[in-house]
Amino acid sequence: PFYRPADDSPEIRYLQERRKQLGGGYLPERKVRAKPIQPPAESHFEEFYKGTEGREVSTTMVFVRLLSKLLRDPEIGKLIVPIIPDEARTFGMEALFRQVGIYSSVGQLYEPVDMDTLLYYKEAKDGQILEEGITEAGSMCSFIAAGTAYATHGINTIPFFIYYSMFGFQRIGDLIWAAADMRTRGFLLGGTAGRTTLAGEGLQHQDGHSHVLALSVPNLLAYDPAFAYEIAVIIQNGIKRMYVDQESIFYYLTVTNEPLPMPPMPDGKDVRDGILKGMYRFKASAKKDAKLRAQLFGSGTIMYEVLKAQQILEEKYNVAADVWSVTSYKSLYRDGNDCERWNMLHPVQTPRVPYVTQCLKDAPGVFVAASDYMKVLPESIAQWVPRPLIALGTDGFGRSENRASLRDFFEVDAKHVVLATLHALAREKHIEIKKVEQAVRDFGINPEKANPAIS
Structure with missing residues (x-):
């Protein structure tokens, strides 16, 4: 039923031409027509290490x-595309409104209602910010356009798309998948992230699963940083990998709106490497002679709860606990499976x-992980932890309450x-x-309360 003309036929020659x-x-x-850029100066990041x-x-x-x-950098600044x-x-x-302006192809044709304020809404033909209105789908399309410009236009534009984290993978997951397939480069920033950090806005906004959904995207690196220096290290490395080394990857970082004191970056040659690979020991216990030992994993804003727990364990229960910052469960999960696959193929x-x-081969004691995301996230690496891992997480619907509650x-x-x-x-x-049992009573915990995962 099918006919194929001969290779030297006019039809085939026409198709070949x-x-x-x-x-x-x-x-x-x-x-790829764009040439690698020069990495941004270290001075841009040093402030955050302190x-x-x-x-x-x-x-x-x-x-x-x-x-x-x-954005102020004379070389890289003009390439950055903030998308909101x-x-x-x-x-x-809002300070960026005056610094770089909001892009409009026709400029500003009206007087904004906040014109009398210092940081008023400023549109300009040469603006850099893409203020897309209430449309994550439209914003993601702009992210894809900017993130593929290195190939389609030969320009290394660097998009930073920041949005409510609940409205990312859950709302526009298919477009994120399309971005991955198109080898988009850039940074996705999940703002007001975590199930418990955005107080009072209930299940519509409280995200406890975007990092779980991020596991599915092959060329996406996902991080849940707790500290300022971690963000600086991750973004600096991301710019290098995507725009200096020209890797076809993109990044997802979760950031929160909870004001907290930011510690200086710990000393040690392994800290920076650990941030990028997914974990490092942030604070070792000061109780060197304690018989009871524990290893606590913290991520994002819940890191501060873990640090409080470390202090309580040492002062009240004589348990020496080391605290680890887990910046990327996805990176640890990917590395663990890569090793398993290699070992299977090279017996x-x-x-x-x-x-x-x-990291944990010589770490004594029990292992407990806590994050603002579902328990399955730390459980994804449990098979490579030397002993059983207890995972605490935020399975279930969000609630309109304060952070402590x-x-x-x-x-x-x-x-x-x-x-x-x-x-x-x-x-x-x-x-x-x-x-x-005594601790349950001392802390005033109701053992018969409803399970948050299903209530």
Whole structure:
């Protein structure tokens, strides 16, 4: 039923000639015309390594501060494309209105209602910000256009798309998948992220699963940073990998609106490497002679609950707990599976050891992880942790409440981290189970409360 003309027939020659005019081959090919850029100066990032000396700032404000510094760079600044779907003031970005302006092809044809304020809404033909209105889908299309300009236009534009994190993977996941397929480069910033950090806005806005959904995107690197220096290290490395080394990857970072004191970057050659690979020891216990030991994993804003739990465990229960900052469960999950696959395919060679196993091989005691996301996220690396891992997370619907009440409800606050640690110690026969029962009473925890995952 099918007819194929001979290779030298007029029909086939015509088709071959058309194909040559289109560039030759028969398989799709992306031709990168943009040249690698020079990496931004280290001076842009040094401020964030020093901490805030007790001043409280949110990780969203850290990002905005870093973005404003990069926009002033004479080389890289003109390449940056901030993309915001309506919430610029929510994210504290109104200062950028005056600094770089909002792009409009016709300029500003009206007087904005905030004209009498210092940081008024300023549109301009040469503006850089893409203020898209309440449309994450439209904003994502702009992100894709800017993130593929290195190939389509030969320009290394660097998009930073910041939005309510609940309205990313859940609302426009298909467009994020399309961006990955088109080898888009750039940074997605999930603002007001986590199930318990955006107080009072209920299940519509409180995101506890975007990092779980991010596991599915092959060329996406996902991070949940807790501290200012972690954000600086990740963004600096991301610019290098995407625009200097020309890797076809893109990034997802979650940032919050909770003001907290930012510590200085710890000393040690492994800290920067650990931030990028997914985990590092942030604070070792000062109790070197304690018989009871624990390893606590913290991420994002819940890191501060873990640090409170470390103090309670040491002062009240004589448990020496080391605190680890887990910046990327996805990176640890990917590395663990990469090692498993390599070992399966190379059975007679020396097995590769996952990074998380290398970090924890000499770590004594029990393991407890807490994050503002679903329990499945830390559980995804449990098989490479030397001993059983107890995961605390925010499975379930969000609630309109304050942060303390939300963290109590989802059982991810300091007292629940302490309780989980004591329970793990009792399970390993290191303490009596009665101490766990007493802790439940001491903390005023209702053991009969509804399960937050299904209530």
